[in-house]
Amino acid sequence: GQNIDQPTEMTATEGAIVQINCTYQTSGFNGLFWYQQHAGEAPTFLSYNVLDGLEEKGRFSSFLSRSKGYSYLLLKELQMKDSASYLCVAMDSNYQLIWGAGTKLIIKP
Amino acid sequence: IAGITQAPTSQILAAGRRMTLRCTQDMRHNAMYWYRQDLGLGLRLIHYSNTAGTTGKGEVPDGYSVSRANTDDFPLTLASAVPSQTSVYFCASSDSEGANGYTFGSGTRLTVV
Numbered sequence: 503g504q505n506i507d508q509p510t511e512m513t514a515t516e517g518a519i520v521q522i523n524c525t526y527q528t529s530g531f532n533g534l535f536w537y538q539q540h541a542g543e544a545p546t547f548l549s550y551n552v553l554d555g556l557e558e559k560g561r562f563s564s565f566l567s568r569s570k571g572y573s574y575l576l577l578k579e580l581q582m583k584d585s586a587s588y589l590c591v592a593m594d595s596n597y598q599l600i601w602g603a604g605t606k607l608i609i610k611p
Numbered sequence: 612i613a614g615i616t617q618a619p620t621s622q623i624l625a626a627g628r629r630m631t632l633r634c635t636q637d638m639r640h641n642a643m644y645w646y647r648q649d650l651g652l653g654l655r656l657i658h659y660s661n662t663a664g665t666t667g668k669g670e671v672p673d674g675y676s677v678s679r680a681n682t683d684d685f686p687l688t689l690a691s692a693v694p695s696q697t698s699v700y701f702c703a704s705s706d707s708e709g710a711n712g713y714t715f716g717s718g719t720r721l722t723v724v
Binding site: 535550600603 | 646651652653654655656701711712713714715716717718
């Protein structure tokens with residue numbers, strides 16, 4: 503079956519770095535997305551990886567290893583506004599999205 | 612402002628009633644989607660449409676129907692609501708291959724009592 507695994511909750515300190523891991527199993531693969539979702543709001547697109555390696559976008563970076571079925575989202579210089587859920591999403595061979603349940607990130611001062 | 616508009620924002624609905632959730636986008640995206648989000652679960656796809664005039668079933672289509680008469684509108688209808696349909700519903704759209712990510716509406720919080 504198709505599956506996404508990511509931690510349910512993580513806690514980090516303002517100004518620090520946090521890495522949110524994700525493993526996936528899909529029927530074929532057409533890329534891996536990360537979304538941010540603040541409580542009570544819609545998900546917003548953060549990143550897309552389809553090739554192995556690291557993609558950097560400001561304070562956020564996303565890494566993919568296709569051979570390991572593994573991705574991580576790295577958040578640097580954490581700010582209080584980064585408190586949110588982070589959703590790992592894989593796209594299968596039919597271009598359908600498989601959504602993880604999300605990692606709730608709590609930032610403490 | 613370009614994006615997706617959903618209505619209503621929230622609704623309390625009696626079981627057995629019919630309800631249509633509205634979704635309109637102004638980005639000329641070909642593909643549109645309806646998801647439900649429940650606590651502790653990933654978003655689950657209800658129905659999708661790859662282009663105007665076509666629709667398809669997602670992971671959890673039972674009890675729901677959609678139509679796609681034009682590019683902009685993608686309403687979701689609950690023919691006879693049941694309490695298990697209590698959820699937050701998100702409409703989304705994407706360009707043809709979705710590699711630029713999906714754009715989501717602000718969601719409809721539906722409670723069926």
